[in-house]
Amino acid sequence: MERMLLGTDELTSDIVESGIVDWKDLVRTVRQFHFGRNSNREDFTLVWSERKGTCSSKHAFLKLVAELNGFENVELCIAIYKMNSINTPIIRKVLEKIDLSYIPEVHCYLKIDGNELDATNLKSDFNNYKADIIEEFAIEKEVVVSKKIDLHKNFIKNWIETEQISHSLSEIWEFREQCILALEKR
Secondary structure, three states: OOOEEOOOOHHHHHHHOOOEEHHHHHHHHHOOEEEEOOOOOOOOOOHHOOOOOOOHHHHHHHHHHHHHOOOOOOEEEEEEEEOOOOHHHEEEEHHHHHHOOOEEEEEEEEEEOOEOOOOOOOOOOOOOOOOEEOOOOOOOHHEEEEEEEEHHHHHHHHHHHHHHOOOOOOHHHHHHHHHHHHHHHO
8 A cells, every 4th residue: 555645744744845755765765864873862853854863763753754644553663682693793793792692682663554664774674683582562652762771771681680691781781882883884
């Protein structure tokens, strides 16, 4: 089904004026935007104006546009998965340095009519990490940034205890930040 961008709001109007008139083209365009944090992580419209975003901001932005255009069955989701050198090859050196096979990572994506869509970048494919998912659930875009961080840190804290990891939460978080930087530079 073709989903045309027909909203009369300022954001949709700006998108349409740029030549993007349907959902498929918008998703393709967002996938091409650089991976990186926006100047204000709470303002998802910055994905459009800054032409960049993370998995959270890009998918929350798409969810916002879907809502503004009355698209149904578009759900913002979070998965906690085992980020490893197979599903994320660019982090191999970080994992080798800390002697871990994976770091739990929280990733956002959309479910549209029950089908997963990962628009993080051109190579993003839900199937690349689907087998490594530990937990997944829907989340509201308004709380994705604040809840994602708390959820992630709590999960890592429990993982460290359960798996008897020899690194602290702050160390694992720093290693994770190194992984994110590697992804941003790609």
